[in-house]
Amino acid sequence: MNLPVRSVLLWMCVAALAGAVGCGKDKPPAATDRHKIVGLVSALSDAWRNPDSFERLFVEGAAPEAKQRPRFGQYSYDVKSTATEGDRIIATVIARDVKTGEAIGELQWTLVREGDQYKVQSAPLPGD
Numbered sequence: 001m002n003l004p005v006r007s008v009l010l011w012m013c014v015a016a017l018a019g020a021v022g023c024g025k026d027k028p029p030a031a032t033d034r035h036k037i038v039g040l041v042s043a044l045s046d047a048w049r050n051p052d053s054f055e056r057l058f059v060e061g062a063a064p065e066a067k068q069r070p071r072f073g074q075y076s077y078d079v080k081s082t083a084t085e086g087d088r089i090i091a092t093v094i095a096r097d098v099k100t101g102e103a104i105g106e107l108q109w110t111l112v113r114e115g116d117q118y119k120v121q122s123a124p125l126p127g128d
Contacts, residue, residue: 033118034079034082036117036118037079037082037089037091037111037118038079040057040111040117040118040119040120041077041078041079041091041093041109042076042077042078042079043057044057044072044077044120044123045072045073045075045076045077045098046073047072048069048070048071048072048073049073051066051069054069054072057119057120058119058120058121058123059112059114059119059120059121062119062120062121062122064123071125072123072125073098074097074098075095075096075097075098075104075125075126076095076096076098076101077093077094077095077096078093078094078096079091079092079093079094080092080093080094080106087112087113088110088111088112088121089110089111089112089113089118090108090109090110090111091108091109091110091111092106092107092108093106093107093108093109093123094106094107095107095125095126104126105126107123107124107125107126108124109122109123109124110122110123
């Protein structure tokens with residue numbers, strides 16, 4: 001067998017092996033607890049518009065009354081840090097004015113795990 005044919009056969013074997021093994025077709029990484037917490041906290045600034053969606057973010061009975069919900073839309077929320085206290089997560093949240101992006105203050109929100117998700121137990125707003 002001459003050299004060019006051998007090279008072609010070698011490259012065909014390499015290509016077939018790469019195709020059989022796969023190239024980056026793994027599942028996307030699972031969301032970490034931090035990602036879940038950040039997603040939950042940031043969702044509150046938009047979810048107030050849909051009562052069902054809003055209530056699903058809270059543990060049963062903890063969602064604010066309907067007249068308080070629009071206040072959640074006045075701010076955007078960023079998780080600064082989290083700490084675990086028993087079965088609860090205490091999230092330090094920065095509230096920002098939704099129009100200007102200016103930081104209004106730091107808040108302490110309490111989250112709890114329900115199954116593989118987190119839900120809000122308490123989420124005081126600036127001025128509460």
